[in-house]
Amino acid sequence: MxxxxxxxxxxxxxxxxxxxxxxxxxxxxxxxxxxxxxxxxxxxxxxxxxxxxxxxxxxxxxxxxxxxxxxxxxxxxxxxxxxxxxxxxxxxxxxxxxxxxxxxxxxxxxxxxxxxxxxxxxxxxxxxxxxxxxxxxxxxxxxxxxxxxxxxxxxxIEPTAVAVHISRAAAIKPGDQVVVFGAGPVGLLCCAVARAYGASKIVTVDINEERLQFALKYAATHAFRSERVSAEENARKLIEQTGLVNGGADVIIDASGAEPCIQTAIHALRMGGTYIQGGMGKADITFPIMAMCTKELNVKGSFRYGPGDYQTAVDMVASGRLSxxxxxxxxxxxxxxxxxxxxxxxxxxxxxxxxxxxxx
Known part of the structure; x- marks a missing residue:
């Protein structure tokens, strides 16, 4: 070329x-x-x-x-x-x-x-x-x-605005326990936005140990490496190993699009928790709908960014609240x-x- x-x-x-x-x-x-x-x-x-x-x-x-x-x-x-x-x-x-x-x-x-x-x-x-x-x-x-x-x-600012849009959809507030599946750019930025919004615990989840260690240095407070076990077992280990209280996470964001991550996330949420799908993967997956219903979860999709997200991203970086x-x-x-x-x-x-x- x-x-x-x-x-x-x-x-x-x-x-x-x-x-x-x-x-x-x-x-x-x-x-x-x-x-x-x-x-x-x-x-x-x-x-x-x-x-x-x-x-x-x-x-x-x-x-x-x-x-x-x-x-x-x-x-x-x-x-x-x-x-x-x-x-x-x-x-x-x-x-x-x-x-x-x-x-x-x-x-x-x-x-x-x-x-x-x-x-x-x-x-x-x-x-x-x-x-x-x-x-x-x-x-x-x-x-x-x-x-x-x-x-x-x-x-x-573009991927940061994606993370801002996801975090707004999740309505993250001070004191929340937040889990983010996927430690790629958007997942990492979701951790950083959650920290800026006052989350007390921010758990990064990935299968790549190098990415997990980067996330811990960047914005996460805890890390969990997914295992090749059932979604229920992975969720149980995630809750235990990262010290999530009150039955699980308040908010879970999936920035991976991976089916096992999505399934684990639903099981790792507390009753009445919030799940946001930010990553794109296969068009169709097997979804734990029974757990979603019995926990009365708030489940949302998130796509790109909308009014105010870009300016918020600029302001957060400019002010030093997010790097x-x-x-x-x-x-x-x-x-x-x-x-x-x-x-x-x-x-x-x-x-x-x-x-x-x-x-x-």
Whole structure:
């Protein structure tokens, strides 16, 4: 794969089809609305969904049918603004919320725009992502970040907003016992948000000992390594070994999508506890519905982020209530993007950031 040169207009990292990545020059985007801005993404994190589209060509009913620019966890610098933009100016440093809702449907109008059926989300077919020199967004989806926050931290606002949305759905409050299954980026950030919200005990659960130890240093108070036993037995050991009182956890978040984790979580909740599904796995699983009913659990799904989540994420990082720098495993140049994707596929590190193409 040939590296790009600074003379190209809009170098982009493109998934041509399953298992086939290229660099190519794309047209420089134009302002489609007087309320839009053009941003130069400077840092972009690699998400599991980006890698999944590369390796599988689809996620559920979202299928890669034509070439698509990858990337959606980005922060950058505003390079142009529309005539009616009032909150941003050229040169502003912004975290980029990568999904544009229609703003007109029932879900949008009731304040749940993340559920908009016509959402145009970056790097979700058929929409191009942010791994390019230029990208266009409405001004209200660009969040100015303070000088005290790096653009690298700004790129991690996207997964942080996912964790904020999950934690809000869980209604975590001071003193809660919270268990988070999965010690990947979102699971780790859920631990950090739970701590910021005052949880007294935060248990990280994974099968990877290295990830568990990282989580303990980062935000968790306790760790539990899942075993290949029944869900009921795993739940019993989890409760005993981590000292969960009152019959189990108040809140459990699954950020793994793994069927055994989901089953264990339901059994490890106290009566009347709250379960949030944040991770995506198989389309259909065997679910312990009897335990859910007899415990009268509050069971919810969580999808991306909605009103206030992005700004809350920015504020939490800017104020120091939550730190994301520890999650950055390494940073690479734009022309090293394919190797970075391969490393994420192979489970190397927590979060790898790709630098945007150099300026013209």
């Amino acid at each position: 040939a590296p790009q040169t600074a003379s190209q207009k809009n170098p982009s990292f493109v998934l041509q089809k399953q298992d086939h990545l290229t660099f190519e020059d794309r047209p420089i985007p134009q302002l489609q609305s007087p309320y839009d801005v053009i941003v130069r993404p400077r840092w972009t994190g690699i998400c599991g969904s980006d890698v999944h589209y590369w390796t599988h060509g689809r996620i559920g009913h979202f299928v890669v049918e034509s070439p698509m620019v990858l990337g959606h966890e980005s922060a950058g610098i505003v390079s142009a603004v529309g005539d009616k933009v009032t909150t941003l100016k050229v040169g502003d440093r912004v975290a980029m919320e990568p999904g544009v809702p229609c703003r007109r449907c029932v879900r949008c109008k009731e304040g749940r725009y993340n559920l908009c059926p016509d959402m145009a989300f970056a790097a979700t077919p058929p929409y191009d992502g942010t791994l390019a020199r230029y990208y266009t967004l409405p001004e209200d989806l660009c969040y100015r970040i303070p000088e005290t926050m790096s653009l690298e931290e700004g790129a991690l 994301v720098k520890e999650l950055i495993t390494r940073k690479v140049k734009f022309e090293e993007a394919e190797q970075a994707f391969a490393d994420v596929r192979d489970g190397k590190g927590i979060k790898i950031l790709i630098e945007g193409p150099e300026g013209e």
